[in-house]
Amino acid sequence: MADATSGANPPNAVLAAISRFWTSLDWPLRIALALLVVFVFVAVFGPWISPHDPLKGSLRARLAPPVWQDGGSWSHIFGTDRLGRDILSRIIAGARISLTVCVLVIAIAGVLGTAIGTAAGYFGGWCDRVLMRLVDLALSFPVILLALLLGAISGPSFTNIIVVISLTLWSQYARMARGETLKIRNEDYVDLARTSGLSDRVIIWRHILPNIAPALIVVATLQVGIVVVLEASLSFLGVGVPPPAPSWGSMVADGRSYIASAWWLCMVPGSAILITVMAVNLLGDALADRINPALRGRNIQ
Amino acid sequence: MFKIVAARTVEALIALLLMSIVIFFLSRLTGDPVALLLGDGATEADKIKLTRDLGLDQPIVIQYLTFLGKALTGDFGRSVAAGNQPALQLIMARLPASLSLAGVALAFTMVVGILFGVMAAVRHNSAVDIAARLIALVGQSVPSFWLGIVLMYVFAVQLGWLPTSGYGRWEHYVLPAATLGLFTLAAITRLVRSSMLEALGSEYIKLARVKGLSESVVIWKHALANSLIPVVTFMGTFFAVMITGAVIVETVFSWPGIGRLAYESILARDFPVVQAVVLVITSLFIIANLLVDILYVVIDPRMRSRG
Numbered sequence: 001m002a003d004a005t006s007g008a009n010p011p012n013a014v015l016a017a018i019s020r021f022w023t024s025l026d027w028p029l030r031i032a033l034a035l036l037v038v039f040v041f042v043a044v045f046g047p048w049i050s051p052h053d054p055l056k057g058s059l060r061a062r063l064a065p066p067v068w069q070d071g072g073s074w075s076h077i078f079g080t081d082r083l084g085r086d087i088l089s090r091i092i093a094g095a096r097i098s099l100t101v102c103v104l105v106i107a108i109a110g111v112l113g114t115a116i117g118t119a120a121g122y123f124g125g126w127c128d129r130v131l132m133r134l135v136d137l138a139l140s141f142p143v144i145l146l147a148l149l150l151g152a153i154s155g156p157s158f159t160n161i162i163v164v165i166s167l168t169l170w171s172q173y174a175r176m177a178r179g180e181t182l183k184i185r186n187e188d189y190v191d192l193a194r195t196s197g198l199s200d201r202v203i204i205w206r207h208i209l210p211n212i213a214p215a216l217i218v219v220a221t222l223q224v225g226i227v228v229v230l231e232a233s234l235s236f237l238g239v240g241v242p243p244p245a246p247s248w249g250s251m252v253a254d255g256r257s258y259i260a261s262a263w264w265l266c267m268v269p270g271s272a273i274l275i276t277v278m279a280v281n282l283l284g285d286a287l288a289d290r291i292n293p294a295l296r297g298r299n300i301q
Numbered sequence: 302m303f304k305i306v307a308a309r310t311v312e313a314l315i316a317l318l319l320m321s322i323v324i325f326f327l328s329r330l331t332g333d334p335v336a337l338l339l340g341d342g343a344t345e346a347d348k349i350k351l352t353r354d355l356g357l358d359q360p361i362v363i364q365y366l367t368f369l370g371k372a373l374t375g376d377f378g379r380s381v382a383a384g385n386q387p388a389l390q391l392i393m394a395r396l397p398a399s400l401s402l403a404g405v406a407l408a409f410t411m412v413v414g415i416l417f418g419v420m421a422a423v424r425h426n427s428a429v430d431i432a433a434r435l436i437a438l439v440g441q442s443v444p445s446f447w448l449g450i451v452l453m454y455v456f457a458v459q460l461g462w463l464p465t466s467g468y469g470r471w472e473h474y475v476l477p478a479a480t481l482g483l484f485t486l487a488a489i490t491r492l493v494r495s496s497m498l499e500a501l502g503s504e505y506i507k508l509a510r511v512k513g514l515s516e517s518v519v520i521w522k523h524a525l526a527n528s529l530i531p532v533v534t535f536m537g538t539f540f541a542v543m544i545t546g547a548v549i550v551e552t553v554f555s556w557p558g559i560g561r562l563a564y565e566s567i568l569a570r571d572f573p574v575v576q577a578v579v580l581v582i583t584s585l586f587i588i589a590n591l592l593v594d595i596l597y598v599v600i601d602p603r604m605r606s607r608g
Contacts, residue, residue, distance in 0.1 A: 136312075137319055142586060144545040145579045148567050149327060229444045233549055236446045237564060252447050259454050266454075270447035277442040 029286055032279040039276050043099035046092045051075075054093035054246050057084030063262050078268045081254060087264065090246035091272050097247050098276070101162065101231045106220050108166040113173025114216060118204055120174070121181025132178070138171040143230065144237070151239025161240045165230050169223055176219050180212035214291045221284040225277040232273050248273050305598050313591040320583045321372065324576060325365050372580065378573030380566070388577040392559055396581075398468055399551070399558030403543045405474050406482035410539075414486045415525075415532070418493025422501060423520060433490050440487025445546050449480040449553035466555040477554045481546050485539045489532060496528040533597055537590035544582055 025033065042049070062084040067077050078087035120131040147164040184190060185208075193203050234240030235249030243250060248269040255265025352358050356367055371377070377388040421433035453476060457465040467473045500506060501524055509519045547560035555561070559578055566574035 133312075133315075137316055142541060142545045142579075142582055144548050145563065145582055148548070148563060149324070149575060149579055151567065153327070225442060229442075232444050233446055236444075237549065237552065239567070249444070249446070252450065256450060259450060260458055263454065266447070266450050270444070270451065273444050273447065274439075274442055277444075278438060281438060281442050 025286075028282060032282040035275060035279040036283065039095055039279070040099065042092050043095040046096045050089040050092045051077075052086035052089040054085060054089040055244050057081070057086075059084050063258070063265075065262070066264050066268070069264075079262070079264045081251075081265055082258065082262075085246075087251075087268050090251060091248070091269060093246045094248040094251065094269065094272070095276075097241055097245060098228050098231060101165070101241075102224055102227045104162050105165045105169065105227050106223060108162065109170040109223075110173050110216065110220055112166070113170035114177045114209075114212075116170070117174035117177025117179075118181050118208060118212070121178040122185060122200070122204060122208060124185075128178070131174070135171045135174045138168065143168040144233065147234050147239050148237065151234075151237075156239050156242040158241060161231060161234050164234070165227055168230075169226070172219055172223065173216060176215050177212055180215050181208055184208065184211050218284070218288045218291050221280070221287050224280045225284065228273060228277050228280070306595050309591055309594045313587050316587050317584060320587070321369055321580060322365065324579055324583070325368050377577035377580070380571055380574045388573045389581075391562065391574060392577055392581050395557060395559045395562045398556060399547055399560060402474065402477055402481065402551075402556060402558060403540075403547060406478040406543060407485070407539065409478060410482040410486040410489055411532075414489030415493050415529075417486075418490045418528075419497055419520065419525060421490070421494045422497030425498065430494075433494060437487045437491045437494075440483045440490075443483065445480055445484065446549045446553055448483060449476070449550055452476050452480060453554070468557050477550050477556055480553070481543060481550045484542055484546065488535065488539065488542075492531050492535065493528055496531050497524055500524040500527050530597075530600070533593065533600060536596070537593040540589040540593075541586055544586060 022030065057080065061076065061080050062082055064073070064076050064080040064084075065071050066079040066087075067074055069079075076086050076088070078091065080086055081090070116131050116134070120128040143164065146167065147161065150160050150164055190203060190207055193207050198206075231240055232247065232249030232252070235247035236253045238250075238253070240249055241247040251269035252266050252273075255262065255269070258265050356364055359367070375389050380386050380388055380391055417429075417433050417436070421430040424430055453465050456463045456476060463472055463475050501520075506519060506524055509523045510516075514523075544560075547558060548563055549560070550556065551558045551560035552564045559582065563575065563578040563582070565571075566578065
């Protein structure tokens with residue numbers, strides 16, 4: 001079935017572009033994109049659309065089941081936790097945490113990794129060798145352990161998990177940026193820029209970065225899922241986002257001991273993670289296919 | 302070939318050395334071990350004595366060299382929490398449980414993943430292919446701590462087929478190994494599928510068919526042999542995923558391995574053990590990568606002829 005908006009002659013070019021993009025997607029991708037839009041919307045407007053306070057509960061309403069179960073009510077669609085806090089509101093607040101962590105980590109790791117990778121690829125020589133050894137080192141450090149170590153030393157904190165996840169993920173940008181820079185470093189237009197006397201800084205900013213950007217965007221997309229899962233895992237282990245902030249991972253950890261009597265405590269936040277990450281991965285793969293088919297099947301770390 | 306192996310070994314040793322520096326300084330610079338060990342009620346005299354006993358009044362470089370020297374002889378200090386046992390002894394007691402779990406998980410994922418990947422590529426766009434792609438997507442998206450809880454809930458609590466936790470008999474391995482392996486299974490299925498698809502469309506496969514070889518020989522011998530090279534390159538990564546995953550999976554299933562030891566010693570703020578576990582796991586990690594590099598040189602003829 002063709003999409004309804006594509007036949008309706010949209011009023012301006014932006015809408016036309018959007019609808020063309022939409023019709024070019026197959027159904028799984030449309031669902032994934034819709035889910036992702038919901039995720040971002042909920043994360044951004046969370047405090048205004050949340051039905052209850054995610055941090056305050058009432059002990060009278062503790063462990064209320066979700067609405068489709070016996071004894072559930074519409075006031076708590078996904079039920080409440082052991083302190084009577086509304087799970088839907090906590091999921092919404094958790095989306096905000098996940099998105100914040102994603103944006104910060106991808107910004108930090110992306111800038112750091114791109115700078116190092118581009119420098120290594122552009123200048124080559126010993127600079128390349130030293131920087132790439134650094135990348136190998138970063139790749140051979142088990143993330144979760146680093147997080148546990150930092151968590152044990154200074155206690156769980158928001159800054160810690162941003163630092164830890166960024167420290168592990170920058171190397172992927174560095175590898176990609178280096179490889180892509182090597183490919184175009186000796187192209188005619190770069191040589192021309194060099195012989196016309198432009199400084200290395202200008203060449204990198206104006207000629208290298210715009211050309212390697214698509215590949216880096218693919219890396220960033222493929223990393224969103226990794227970041228969400230890592231943040232949730234660290235919070236599950238108690239070294240991530242400190243309580244009482246409702247990270248999806250710590251919600252699962254909270255519900256673990258109630259699994260036999262109140263399964264929704266674990267299942268709802270877990271499903272939120274699964275659905276979000278699946279949507280992002282589907283879109284990431286599709287994007288990778290469009291921009292650079294060679295990347296497909298390689299995002300396994 | 303020997304040259305490449307030697308170079309890789311030297312690189313691995315340098316990585317290990319750098320790693321020990323990172324771990325040492327991380328745990329030194331971010332916290333005062335004396336305050337941590339003694340707690341709040343300590344007198345000034347206690348603090349000075351412990352500082353001297355631990356060698357903390359020495360310059361930091363000397364401290365690091367002492368730490369390194371002791372670590373090389375297997376002395377990582379004694380556990381603060383677990384009855385003053387040597388940290389290394391605690392780790393060694395837990396290592397077999399971790400290695401056997403990772404071994405079972407890896408063997409299972411290799412066999413199933415390769416089978417699945419090959420079948421999906423041979424019957425491109427069939428039901429098997431769609432199932433393989435679905436498993437690849439879900440396996441790479443599901444967080445393992447949650448998967449473990451769900452499997453435990455379904456197969457142990459609801460159906461009662463398998464034990465929720467425990468260690469010793471084969472039944473105990475099923476759920477933790479499945480949880481630990483799903484991510485790698487997804488990755489191997491994907492890799493094998495995409496490289497098999499590439500191989501099946503190549504010239505040498507056409508030649509093999511023209512020569513009149515049977516279809517099963519073409520697929521399982523000629524196409525698969527080449528499709529396995531990317532799997533081998535990623536073996537180090539798979540091992541890494543298994544090791545980091547072990548911390549989570551062992552915690553969920555109360556598995557008595559080093560992953561849970563790491564988690565427990567962190568909760569107990571048992572510093573010598575934390576330091577030792579992180580160093581041991583990182584070493585395993587680097588050694589595994591070294592072995593994969595060597596294996597790569599051995600199986601790929603193009604690498605063998607160099608150096």
